[in-house]
Amino acid sequence: MTRIVRYIFIDILRTRFTMLYTLFLLVSTFALFHLDSDPGKVVLSLLNVVLMVVPLVSIVFTTIHFFNSYEFIELMLAQPVARRVVFLGEYMAVAFSLCSAFLVGAGVPLLMFGGGPGAWTLLFSGLMLTLVFVSLAFLSSVLTRDKAKAIGIALLFWFYFSLIYDGLLLWIIYSFADYPLEKVTLALIAFNPVDLARIVMLLQLDISALMGYTGAFYKNFFGSNSGILFSAGILVIWVLTPLWIALRVFTRKDL
């Protein structure tokens, strides 16, 4: 399996798309550092890039890549090899290449200019979001045989987690404003990896005071060791669950 992963990884690194993605991250990170001398503020601006662009690029690129490799996946499956191996090999190759594009594009300038502990959290959330959305992309790819439909499902995932879910959450908080909602919203946030990454980042940057009493509650929770473990654990679940469902579908699927 290592050689499958290695060669597909090298292949993806050489595609124009990954190069452009890396370049885009590099240019935007450098530009933000030149606009502002306070690394804390730069990390905050970068947060928006990470929360919107990274999931979108990961999910769309992975879906397109899956369908472009369809014939090649078929050929590999005609060899004496279990479907699981081919599937996980593809997953790892795509995930590694997108993660390294992110690490080079955002990580190198961040570490050069020194973003403090915020930079590390940002890199961690970026990598986790990449893995989560690559998993979701594999799920949308195995659910249908049609490339256009799969990209549609992938975009729907992105819209849902980046935009729609926040709207729903706000609506719930607003409608039930008379009740103590801290624990409920805490649970609801766990159902959206993007929100989870955002909250962890905001708390790390110490601007939770902007969120009032709720912010203090989160600070109390996420600031503690168990809170950090909780958020990291939930993100890992967000990586593994779609991947596991996709693997189960893929091993039974007609190609």
Next chain:
Amino acid sequence: MISVENISKNFGRLKALNGVNLQLSPGRSYALIGPNGSGKTTLIKCILGLVVPTSGDILFDGKSTLGDWRYRERIGYMPQIGRYPENMRIGQLIDMMKNIRKPTQDTDEELIEAFGLDRMMDKRMHALSGGTRQKVSAALAFLFDAPVLILDEPTAGLDPVSVEILKEKVLREKRLGRLIVISSHILSDLEDLTSDVIYMYEGKIQFDDTIEALKRDTNESKLSKAIATLVRQRELIHSVID
């Protein structure tokens, strides 16, 4: 060696395969023919385990292939469309395949040399023409001395010289006692290469016998004529029954 036992495959309401029975034995080579959409590729994919039949079973040396993958060690497959990762080199692809299959004896690199692929090992897939990619697919199918060879439209897109190289290779393998299944629309290619004809139509096997038997039945001397006559006979029978 391979026995297909009453398999059916439905894609939604479409019956791609409808109760197919086949016995494929070593040392024989089969021409799998039929119009577009008659179920040839679905049948091949079922044998390779890429498509799971709705009902029925496929036995390889008496053991069911459903849910198994080890039997594919003994199958060399050449797909109809060879699309490979764009930036992968020919050498990397071959190395990767060898790593997947882990051959115990020396690999058969005859076709790689005959097609001149050994001189372009560093070329990337996106730089290759469709015909060259087809040559890569062919070389991969023959690389591991597999006792069963399944070739899906092997000569489509190849230049005449390469077609001859490939045909000679198939004939040599045939003499070595391999089981060969070739699906093609180019009947003149099949005539020299195959000993048996499997004719499929609408997901069913309409004819499964030797080429001599087909020629005798239809009273024709050429395979292409014989098949045309067979198709006309079947249509006549169907129109009478309907």
